[in-house]
Amino acid sequence: MNREELEALAARRRAADGERWHRVSVCCGSGCHSMGAEQVLATLKGEVGAAGLTREVQVHASGCRGLCAAGTLVEVESGPADGAERHLYVGVDPEVAVRIAREHLVDGRPLSEHHADPSDPFFARQQRIVLESAGRIDPEDLESCLAAGAYAALEKAVSEMTPAEVLAEVTASGLRGRGGAGYPTGLKWSTVAKAAGDRKYVICNGDEGDPGAFMDRSVLDGDPHRVLEGMALAGYAVGAEQGYVYVRAEYPLAVKRLKIAIKQAERLQLLGNRIFDSGFNFRVDIRIGAGAFVCGEETALMASVEGKRGSPRPRPPWPAQRGLFGQPTLINNVETLANVPAIVRRGGAWFAGIGTAKSKGTKVFALAGKVRHTGLIEVPMGTTLREIIFEVGGGIPGGRAFKAAQTGGPSGGCIPASHLDLPVDYESLAAVGSIMGSGGLIVMDETSCMVDVARYFMGFCREESCGKCIPCRAGTVQMHELLGKIAAGRGELDDLGRLEELADLLGAASLCGLGQTAPNPVLSTLRHFKDEYLAHIEERRCPAGVCGAGARAEEVRA
Ligand SMILES: Cc1cc2nc3c(=O)[nH]c(=O)nc-3n(C[C@H](O)[C@H](O)[C@H](O)COP(=O)(O)O)c2cc1C
């Protein structure tokens, strides 16, 4: 495969697609999949076949379009590609699918119901880089991905750029790691590029263990070739020939689509030996994790890839110096790598023009909890929480009051209403006691109890602690018990001091990030919602009516 062949293949596919009057894409992302998207797809295909319209109408599956709460989503694009008419249907079941086929596709009369409004801020306020193709392409059809520009950046890199030039673009972009900590990606890549070693590795971290998070899963099952291309570009820049994608077993759709994508890419020599007839070789293998949160931590993950028990080890040595099988290893998050093809294609300066002074580009968030549009969104860094929750997210259902946004999962914190105008970037979130994290954003309203939220996350860390070091193994148990005591109405004022003391201890003495950051949800709720703790302790009352046998705003008695 060379540039001419790649371009010819993509152009042929675009032309073939353009010949179909209607192009129908059915969201088969994980959310819609669980709502029966496959039946909708089969129904539409069956109806189109029965009407004898297979030449005029193309029906294909796509990845997540973001509006998961309104699944299944079906888009009908009609007419020439430039200036096509688009109708996005929501809440499609097989019955509605039959109507779409018969009324819209056959009779040319779009349905008047089940429509999403494209001018709704949910669509209009988003800016899609990582998700630019998800929802349009068929993730199981390589040609469909090529027609949307897949592997053009890799071709450009290996044919026109030196590895140092690719690295320079990534550095210039200001991209920071989307896995949680926000470490500058260019700096990490250059450390691996400079490190001495017989072999180097690239690992894509798709463990995604935070409760409420589904960004990486959607990127992997909606546009797997983008992640593979990002890994290959990373391999080219740092001098690695082998990559591993680490995905949890609970993501079977992502695993299936990755397997298909790797096979397809190898067949066209987009992965493997002599990529695009250059001297660059890069293979990717999948490693499946068993779903332990700690296996997302980079040293535990590498142990797991090596076939050992997934428990963390002290750093240094950093993975960039001595990582997988003792060799220099680049480990990046799925979303980080998915940004790279666009950076190489459009230049680091373009990417650096989006976002804030220190946080560049966009961020994908999984919106969950008490918000109308639960689903997947991508917005420029610096968008405020208010815009994310009340404009893109559509606000709180049922006219209830916003209480807090939880970001960063078990390592993050709860941000109160007084900070709704905070621009979302790494520094601003840290300044109010939370973290960007990988992009889980859980919205809470007046029916959420902040003591209960802190207890939930501490319980999660207690369960997920690998037990290797004592501060975390014993400290999470003790903190969880204290929170349970307070929630049950048996707390004392001194317990707050005990929680803070333990939080200090875990932060300072735990071996890995799980234990070090486990107290964050407690500390942030103590900082912003101390009155709720005091109500449980001094008045034996849960203001939200959550604690104490589910009573509503009643007294909590031990
Ligand atoms: C307990 C724990 C779990 C983690 N889970 C993930 C994860 O699921 N995905 C991820 O990309 N990073 C996770 N991380 C961060 C990784 O260790 C690592 O920093 C990251 O993959 C680096 O990629 P980035 O620079 O692209 O962000 C976790 C860290 C800790 C301490």
Ligand code: SF4
């Ligand atoms: S202090 Fe705890 S961890 Fe250490 S030896 Fe005793 S029981 Fe084991």
Ligand code: SF4
């Ligand atoms: S901090 Fe917790 S998860 Fe990390 S090594 Fe120690 S016990 Fe294991």
Ligand code: FES
């Ligand atoms: S899975 Fe269909 S919109 Fe998200």
